[in-house]
Amino acid sequence: MIRVGIVGASGYSGEVLVELLSSHPGVELAAVTSRSLAGKPVAEVFPRLSHRLGSLQFTESDASALAQNDGLDAVFLALPHGVAAGFARPLFEAGKTVFDLSADFRLGSPDVYKEFYGQDHPDPELLKAAAYVLPEFPLKGWQEKPLIACPGCYPTSILIPLLPLLASGTIQSKDIIASCMSGVSGAGKKANEDFSYCERTESARPYGQPKHRHLSEIEEQLASAAGSPVILQFLPHLVPMRRGIVTTISVPDNGKTAEDVLVAWKSQYANRPFVRILEDGTLPESKNVVGTNRIDIAVRHDARMQRLILTSTEDNLLKGASGQAVQLMNLKFGLEETIGLP
Numbered sequence: 001m002i003r004v005g006i007v008g009a010s011g012y013s014g015e016v017l018v019e020l021l022s023s024h025p026g027v028e029l030a031a032v033t034s035r036s037l038a039g040k041p042v043a044e045v046f047p048r049l050s051h052r053l054g055s056l057q058f059t060e061s062d063a064s065a066l067a068q069n070d071g072l073d074a075v076f077l078a079l080p081h082g083v084a085a086g087f088a089r090p091l092f093e094a095g096k097t098v099f100d101l102s103a104d105f106r107l108g109s110p111d112v113y114k115e116f117y118g119q120d121h122p123d124p125e126l127l128k129a130a131a132y133v134l135p136e137f138p139l140k141g142w143q144e145k146p147l148i149a150c151p152g153c154y155p156t157s158i159l160i161p162l163l164p165l166l167a168s169g170t171i172q173s174k175d176i177i178a179s180c181m182s183g184v185s186g187a188g189k190k191a192n193e194d195f196s197y198c199e200r201t202e203s204a205r206p207y208g209q210p211k212h213r214h215l216s217e218i219e220e221q222l223a224s225a226a227g228s229p230v231i232l233q234f235l236p237h238l239v240p241m242r243r244g245i246v247t248t249i250s251v252p253d254n255g256k257t258a259e260d261v262l263v264a265w266k267s268q269y270a271n272r273p274f275v276r277i278l279e280d281g282t283l284p285e286s287k288n289v290v291g292t293n294r295i296d297i298a299v300r301h302d303a304r305m306q307r308l309i310l311t312s313t314e315d316n317l318l319k320g321a322s323g324q325a326v327q328l329m330n331l332k333f334g335l336e337e338t339i340g341l342p
């Protein structure tokens, strides 16, 4: 059994981690923390999961107490960026495996972090210990790293379609446009008028354009696959759904067809359980993946514009966050990749 803890479990991704890890057959959920819920039974806060939570209680989000807890092998950080790094350091020094859902260890350079996140990196030295891992496109040897940076939600929806195409030279690294729609849970559990029911129901809007913070992570990963710098236009939108991301990418066809894209995708994803390539004429739709750890992808060729259209959809809280983190835990600890995942 892997003994795990979740920090920041009162938030959206933390709750999904509680849901997944409390029913995972290879895991003992040993610690669940929150500043606002410390002392409360977890079963009382999440009644729909109460049948499998026993007498587990929320404890304070205290980094040194978690580091000193010999009953923990791995800890999931479901905390805001800037905060997560402060927890990662003591856990790392205590020899725990850390799965960080925030952006604190996703970038190679503290300068790029500062440019896109508007603050100094909290622990630049620790960046060297971290590995950014998209499970379908892993770096060699990542399992040896003690600190795993889980990819962001939008980045996952963009990288899965694009990485194999850039790595294989099917497309080139110029003039790529990604337009994405996210459900409101993507913003976290914010008590903010902009995310209230009346503001968001039946109303969608663009935001974060033209320089959303996820561009840094997306461009870094695309450049590493392409072997040269990549600049992307990223157009996020907030839409009235609870969960889900729908992404449409437009890219020059480089003389290639939809069939060429399918060949590159299949060679990368043929045996990957959570990537479904739609070849039956249907297009990705969020309702078909929400509640699962899957990402659906499809391609169309626009002969008039000489461009390829790549589409994807995922659940931002599963494949875009907590599901992907559990998938990474499975792989890191040598379990079957799909175990405990919907």
Ligand SMILES: NC(=O)C1=CN([C@@H]2O[C@H](COP(=O)(O)OP(=O)(O)OC[C@H]3O[C@@H](n4cnc5c(N)ncnc54)[C@H](OP(=O)(O)O)[C@@H]3O)[C@@H](O)[C@H]2O)C=CC1
Pocket (backbone or CB within 6 Å): 007, 008, 009, 010, 011, 012, 013, 014, 033, 034, 035, 036, 037, 061, 077, 078, 079, 080, 081, 083, 101, 102, 103, 151, 152, 153, 185, 186, 187, 188, 189, 190, 316, 317, 320, 321
């Ligand atoms: N929502 C999504 O779709 C995705 C989120 N992520 C990332 O995962 C992380 C968590 O996101 P999400 O669950 O949405 O966020 P939420 O805002 O829903 O939850 C974050 C939790 O962190 C705790 N927290 C906040 N500030 C502090 C602090 N200073 N010290 C200790 N704990 C703190 C809070 O719990 P309390 O106040 O009870 O302690 C809060 O409930 C973020 O970094 C986010 O960017 C990644 C991919 C997708």
Ligand SMILES: CC(=O)N[C@@H](CCC(=O)OP(=O)(O)O)C(=O)O
Pocket (backbone or CB within 6 Å): 101, 102, 103, 151, 152, 153, 154, 182, 183, 184, 185, 186, 187, 188, 208, 214, 236, 238
């Ligand atoms: C709808 C919405 O607001 N989404 C968030 C991104 C989701 C998220 O939490 O970002 P990470 O993947 O980096 O952790 C945003 O645009 O900032």
